[in-house]
Ligand SMILES: O=C(O)CCC(=O)C(=O)O
């Protein structure tokens with residue numbers, strides 16, 4: 105695939121797709137982008153600040169399509185005139201708002217995915233149960249633990265290299281953890297083969313690999329994001345929602361002779377991506393980076409200073425923005441397995457729908473902005489010179 109045509113790597117979540125295509129410029133998976141029809145525009149609004157003294161109704165006894173707790177929590181944000189109206193009126197008003205954010209098609213898809221996970225979890229026997237809850241001392245190397253506990257830009261910089269702007273690399277996982285996770289993945293794949301269970305692959309560009317969240321590792325990986333990746337992202341990736349990361353997609357990718365060979369040029373469906381090599385023995389498989397781009401500029405040419413290649417090493421992490429265009433070269437011998445954690449911020453995604461200026465992180469937007477400023481200054485100078493000349 106050409107390195108000036110980056111694919112937006114999607115994350116198929118419905119479990120039914122068996123023919124992923126990584127071709128062409130796709131769209132990131134978001135609310136509203138899956139052919140979902142929104143209810144017509146409505147003037148229903150919530151207040152910015154809650155009425156803290158208001159005691160919300162209880163909705164437990166109603167047959168609702170959203171959690172009763174959601175209604176009780178939302179009630180405090182209703183316009184004051186509605187606070188004392190009937191429960192039915194309030195439900196009607198709040199439901200219409202909720203549907204705008206979480207339409208029916210999306211809810212059905214989430215429900216199906218929940219059932220798919222449940223089916224796996226109730227049948228699959230884990231090999232290493234200690235992987236399923238966060239044991240930081242056993243998982244991470246001491247330098248990483250120290251940097252996280254000190255929780256400052258300085259402590260992070262002490263353990264990190266930034267070989268190219270926005271690409272951070274650091275020692276992270278203990279060899280024993282890597283070995284155990286590899287064994288767990290192998291165990292899961294054996295179970296899949298034996299039971300002929302049809303599993304979903306991690307995204308639209310991988311034919312191999314497994315979604316760790318789907319066989320019980322989601323709680324541990326959520327903790328990994330919240331307690332370890334978010335503090336770092338808060339410092340280095342604030343402008344893409346680094347401090348508000350609130351969901352993740354955790355998976356492994358596998359390359360080798362009887363696996364995927366390489367990975368085309370793409371952007372991830374994430375705000376921040378953590379990529380850690382778990383092993384095993386391999387050659388090749390370098391990651392190549394080619395600059396950060398917004399949707400509009402995803403295929404704009406690479407500047408020489410944006411070219412950066414990275415060689416994976418077991419236990420070493422790479423952290424980058426999801427919109428940092430990248431790909432993986434062919435793994436020429438052996439087998440390479442990497443742990444990927446795509447971290448997302450719902451707040452950032454919501455804000456992005458309304459705020460079009462992406463010059464704080466898209467390198468091309470930044471270049472265009474600087475060029476406009478340069479031209480404006482040049483035009484002002486010329487104007488001043490002309491005025492000076494006519495005044496003489
Ligand atoms: O193979 C790799 O190391 C890169 C994987 C990757 O970029 C992805 O899965 O999003």
Ligand SMILES: [Fe+2]
Pocket residue numbers: 113370371372377430
């Ligand atoms: Fe990626």
